[in-house]
Amino acid sequence: MEIKEIKIQDLKPKEFIDQKIKEISSIVGDGLAINALSGGVDSSAVTMLGHKALGNRLKTYFIENGLMRQDEPQKIAALFDKLGVKVEIIDAQNEFFEALKGLTDPEEKREAITQTFYKKVFGRLVRASGAKYLLQGTILTDVDETVAGIKRQHNVFEQLGIDPQEAFGYKIIEPLVQIRKDGVRKVAEALGLPEAIYNRMPFPGPALAARIIGEVTPEKINIVRKATTIVEYELQNTKAFQYMAILHEDRVPGMRDGKRDFGLQIEIRCWDSVDARVAKPTRLPYELLDKLAKRMTTEVPGVVSVTYNIASKPPSTMEAV
Amino acid sequence: MEIKEIKIQDLKPKEFIDQKIKEISSIVGDGLAINALSGGVDSSAVTMLGHKALGNRLKTYFIENGLMRQDEPQKIAALFDKLGVKVEIIDAQNEFFEALKGLTDPEEKREAITQTFYKKVFGRLVRASGAKYLLQGTILTDVDETVAGIKRQHNVFEQLGIDPQEAFGYKIIEPLVQIRKDGVRKVAEALGLPEAIYNRMPFPGPALAARIIGEVTPEKINIVRKATTIVEYELQNTKAFQYMAILHEDRVPGMRDGKRDFGLQIEIRCWDSVDARVAKPTRLPYELLDKLAKRMTTEVPGVVSVTYNIASKPPSTMEAV
Numbered sequence: 001m002e003i004k005e006i007k008i009q010d011l012k013p014k015e016f017i018d019q020k021i022k023e024i025s026s027i028v029g030d031g032l033a034i035n036a037l038s039g040g041v042d043s044s045a046v047t048m049l050g051h052k053a054l055g056n057r058l059k060t061y062f063i064e065n066g067l068m069r070q071d072e073p074q075k076i077a078a079l080f081d082k083l084g085v086k087v088e089i090i091d092a093q094n095e096f097f098e099a100l101k102g103l104t105d106p107e108e109k110r111e112a113i114t115q116t117f118y119k120k121v122f123g124r125l126v127r128a129s130g131a132k133y134l135l136q137g138t139i140l141t142d143v144d145e146t147v148a149g150i151k152r153q154h155n156v157f158e159q160l161g162i163d164p165q166e167a168f169g170y171k172i173i174e175p176l177v178q179i180r181k182d183g184v185r186k187v188a189e190a191l192g193l194p195e196a197i198y199n200r201m202p203f204p205g206p207a208l209a210a211r212i213i214g215e216v217t218p219e220k221i222n223i224v225r226k227a228t229t230i231v232e233y234e235l236q237n238t239k240a241f242q243y244m245a246i247l248h249e250d251r252v253p254g255m256r257d258g259k260r261d262f263g264l265q266i267e268i269r270c271w272d273s274v275d276a277r278v279a280k281p282t283r284l285p286y287e288l289l290d291k292l293a294k295r296m297t298t299e300v301p302g303v304v305s306v307t308y309n310i311a312s313k314p315p316s317t318m319e320a321v
Numbered sequence: 322m323e324i325k326e327i328k329i330q331d332l333k334p335k336e337f338i339d340q341k342i343k344e345i346s347s348i349v350g351d352g353l354a355i356n357a358l359s360g361g362v363d364s365s366a367v368t369m370l371g372h373k374a375l376g377n378r379l380k381t382y383f384i385e386n387g388l389m390r391q392d393e394p395q396k397i398a399a400l401f402d403k404l405g406v407k408v409e410i411i412d413a414q415n416e417f418f419e420a421l422k423g424l425t426d427p428e429e430k431r432e433a434i435t436q437t438f439y440k441k442v443f444g445r446l447v448r449a450s451g452a453k454y455l456l457q458g459t460i461l462t463d464v465d466e467t468v469a470g471i472k473r474q475h476n477v478f479e480q481l482g483i484d485p486q487e488a489f490g491y492k493i494i495e496p497l498v499q500i501r502k503d504g505v506r507k508v509a510e511a512l513g514l515p516e517a518i519y520n521r522m523p524f525p526g527p528a529l530a531a532r533i534i535g536e537v538t539p540e541k542i543n544i545v546r547k548a549t550t551i552v553e554y555e556l557q558n559t560k561a562f563q564y565m566a567i568l569h570e571d572r573v574p575g576m577r578d579g580k581r582d583f584g585l586q587i588e589i590r591c592w593d594s595v596d597a598r599v600a601k602p603t604r605l606p607y608e609l610l611d612k613l614a615k616r617m618t619t620e621v622p623g624v625v626s627v628t629y630n631i632a633s634k635p636p637s638t639m640e641a642v
Contacts, residue, residue, distance in 0.1 A: 106574065106583075213571045250534045250571045253427065253642070255635040262427075263636070267628055281614075283607040293602075293632040304636045307588055307628035311614040314576040315584070315625045321574070 005140055006178045013190035017049065020175040024053035024135070027173055033133035034059045036122055037087055039076035041188050041200050042137030042176060048191040049175050050135045051085045059129055060085060063121055065113070066093030067207035067221060070229050083192065092121045100209065100216040104249075106321045109216060113206045138174040139184060141275070181275060201242050202276065210321045214249030223247055226300045227266050234292055240282045241273040245296075246320040254304025263304030266296050270309075271318055279313040326461055327499045334511035338370065341496040345374035345456070348494060354454035355380045357443055358408055360389075360397035362509050362521050363458030363497060369512040370496050371456045372406045380450055381406060384442055386434070387414030388528035388542060391550050404513065413442045421530065421537040425570075427642045430537060434527045459495040460505060462596070502596060522553075522563050523597065531642045535570030544568055547621045548587050555613055561603045562594040566617075567641040575625025584625030587617050591630075592639055600634040 050058040099112040188198035204210040227245035246267040273279035293306040371379040420433040509519035525531040548566035594600035614627040
């Protein structure tokens with residue numbers, strides 16, 4: 001079935017919202033729906049649309065996978081609580097770290113997180129809830145990239161570990177599939193979400209696991225989480241499209257107390273982009289780069305070296321894993 | 322024995338040269354001396370001093386270890402040929418690559434190169450030559466760093482595989498040991514060496530092997546050699562103290578023809594420094610960083626990502642291996 005794109009210049013957020021609320025209500029009827037909120041703009045917009053359409057017949061979960069930024073689950077749950085939306089946090093950290101143990105290949109890491117999310121944690125929640133309707137924040141760019149072979153195609157039922165027989169009656173609702181990130185931001189704003197959400201920087205599905213080259217461990221997540229807090233604080237006023245800290249696996253020499261000391265390297269990326277399809281490194285002032293490097297090497301344990309990405313996308317990608 | 326430093330403000334290059342020529346002549350007498358020329362300012366100055374003192378009783382070798390920059394052995398030999406100094410190039414590439422096979426630890430890599438250089442290749446040349454006098458380009462900073470534990474102490478006879486009994490009569494001559502890099506540059510200029518030599522950027526002993534994180538192979542040397550040619554060309558007018566391209570072992574994703582493609586990352590470092598004891602990243606214009614990144618990703622096979630070092634020394638070191 002072909003998806004009819006609603007271009008940004010044709011998008012009327014209020015009308016779009018009214019129509020999507022009607023659609024969701026009419027599909028779900030007096031049934032139950034479920035969704036997973038990550039705190040990104042897509043899943044936040046879907047949560048609000050579902051909440052407006054279904055009230056407490058929508059059950060929203062935040063899966064704490066241990067790979068999130070500092071205090072992220074609590075911050076997001078508190079934010080939605082203020083908007084009258086109850087979010088339940090599911091602590092699944094051990095399951096995710098268990099699944100990631102020993103994996104170094106980026107695709108295997110992504111796959112382990114996807115499998116743990118869908119088949120184990122969210123799949124279990126869906127089955128336990130009795131809900132037959134799933135709300136998902138798929139946007140048109142996700143569909144494009146699946147077709148282009150950049151992302152892998154997902155059959156959501158299969159991912160949930162629900163077999164076709166058992167799946168009879170299950171339905172996926174994707175209210176954002178006709179729009180792109182810029183459209184979602186307008187819709188999120190019109191839905192009454194705060195600017196911290198509707199202007200929120202893109203953040204990868206595998207979260208901080210996508211910011212670690214090599215094996216993901218709780219210790220390394222802790223290191224890259226500290227580096228992420230610094231980068232997000234220092235670059236918050238740059239108006240860049242996205243910025244990130246990446247923990248490399250390569251060890252590099254440093255000096256501590258006049259002696260050679262092999263340590264860690266953090267790579268910082270900061271992107272200028274309109275829609276993530278092409279991107280250029282932001283030309284940050286050197287004073288700021290210098291401050292970032294100093295904070296990384298003094299505040300993040302083990303870091304002796306800091307680099308700044310200077311390659312564009314393409315041929316680089318925005319994330320490093 | 323304490324070494325009496327000649328400070329840069331007290332150094333009179335012509336007098337220093339005359340005195341060192343006399344010293345070398347009086348030590349060697351009518352014997353034979355031997356030295357290894359790398360093309361760096363220290364070994365170049367020593368070669369000229371030795372040549373002026375001993376003429377053709379100094380035998381100068383350039384060890385082609387396969388780890389040099391593009392056309393380096395031929396360029397250096399030709400340059401000295403013009404100055405009337407005959408340099409013999411010894412092709413030992415296979416011995417070095419054989420010794421480096423499978424090694425990933427930076428210290429083990431350095432050790433393998435040192436051992437191959439001294440015990441195997443240069444040791445063999447010393448014994449075959451019958452020379453009992455070795456000229457070495459040790460400078461005062463090398464001595465300081467050995468004492469401070471940054472570099473390892475070297476017993477040159479041991480390194481050459483010459484045992485104390487057999488070694489009776491062997492003598493090491495270190496004409497530059499009272500001065501530092503800035504002094505050597507003045508001496509090299511006064512010796513009539515061209516600016517390309519006396520203002521030559523420092524280059525590490527393990528050559529391009531010090532610019533590869535992880536195992537050193539002929540293929541990787543080829544990649545980092547191309548990257549080095551680009552960096553040295555583009556940054557030649559910056560007046561920076563030192564600049565370099567480093568090939569990382571970490572693989573990062575890139576895009577080629579719209580598809581995901583895991584590729585290589587090159588890190589560029591460019592340093593402002595007076596004497597290498599402390600150093601800061603040069604604040605290169607972004608236009609130049611952009612050009613470097615473009616050339617790396619289009620001209621160096623497999624490179625999809627380029628970074629620029631933004632950390633200072635300390636806690637970083639200048640080299641990355």
